[in-house]
Amino acid sequence: MSNTIGANDPSGAPTDAAVANGSVATIDGIESVYYDGYWIRWYEVPTDEDAARRELIDGLTKRVFHQAEPGINTPGYKLNNAREAYDREEDPERKRVNAAMLAGALLNRGSDIFGMIFHMKQRGIEITENNELLLECESCFLEALDLGQQVLHYSGEEGLDELWGEPLKIFSTPIADYYKSRYIKIAQTMSAIDGIVAKLTQVLLTSPVYKDAEALLSLFAKASKHEIETMKTDPAIFAVWPEFVASGNKLWRFQASLVAAGAAEERLKEGNILIREGKKLMEWIAFARVPMPKTTASFLARCDAYLAKASPVIAA
Structure with a gap:
């Protein structure tokens, strides 16, 4: 109730x-x-756990690759090739990329196997806990989680290794527990958005020329939270996604008029850049639905550096 x-x-x-x-x-x-x-x-926990697991694992696997660096969505059937290349490589930089490609193959293989298990169950074939397919599926997800720590976000800023653990979580825990953990992670992500907005608002308050950006930032923050909380299977996404994109575009297009001269003008230019960087960071976080602490800390530090230089308030 x-x-x-x-x-x-x-x-x-x-x-x-x-x-x-x-x-x-x-x-x-x-x-x-x-x-x-x-x-x-809030979303009701599905009563058909097997079907829910299959749908969630498939969706979360796609989500990992949408958020990860390019070139690592290795098909599961190429797992052996990916492993041989990883074992053979000695250069650290290239080996990290091979590790990412191997992680992709393992995640896809695990998802493929789970799909087979689901269809077998649908046909009345009993799958016991010590079934070889089930054990291999778990092994793939575990190794993908381990190697996923070396995979970067598509921005190249930092890794999002916790995303690689989501399919394993679905595989090994009750769906109700996953939903609870999802809400907790969403709250953490919304908090990260609020932290960025609070700091960026301080930047905007350094000059009246940023006044119009304050409302745009608030609208995009609200839209970002709606995007974070809404499942892609929810019909509400057809209203949530357009608002997220449109409000983000409006914030991105904002440029304060450079009415000042000299050092003040340079600071105004820096402020315009911070607005766009903040928008981009909020977008990354909303897409991933997890905080990006390293990238966020770097952005907040740049804002603090700007604030130190921008005081007193820049006149309009």
Whole structure:
């Protein structure tokens, strides 16, 4: 059962600090669940665990490759080739890339095997816990998780090794537990978005010329959170995704008028760059649905450096 209560404030902060994690309520007409300070779009746990596992593993496998550096989506049937190349390579830089390619092959092989197991079960074939296919599937996911630590995000900024553990989590835990862990991770991701927005807002407040960007940033932050919380299978995505893209494009196109001269003009240019970098980082995080702590820390440091130079406030 859920209760209808007031919505979060525009910043996304919770309205009631006493709300317990796991509480379900209707927020702005949307069934939502509360975790760690955020109301998150709630989804009913599927009753058909086998079908849900198959769909989730397939979707999460695709998600890994969408977020990873290019060239590593190695087909599962090329696993032996990928392993031989990895074992043979000695140069550290090239070996890291071979490790990423091997991780891709292992993840695809594990997903392929799980699909076979699912179809066998659908045909009434009993699959015991010590079945060789099941054991090989688990082994593939485990090794992919280990090697996935060497894979970079497509930006090249840092790795997102926790994404490589998602298929294994689905494979080995009850679906209800996965949904709970998903909500916790989404709350952490929303918090990361809020941290970026808070710091970037400080940058915008250094000059009146950034005033219009404040509203654009707020809209994109809200749209980013909706993108983070919405499953791709949810029909709501047809409203959520266009708003995310459109609001992001508006923020990206914003350029403060360089009305000042000399050092002040240079700082305004730097501010324009930070707005675009912030938008790009929020987009990366929303796509991945996990925080990017290293990249975020680097961005926040650049904002702090700007703030140190931009004080006092730059006049319009």
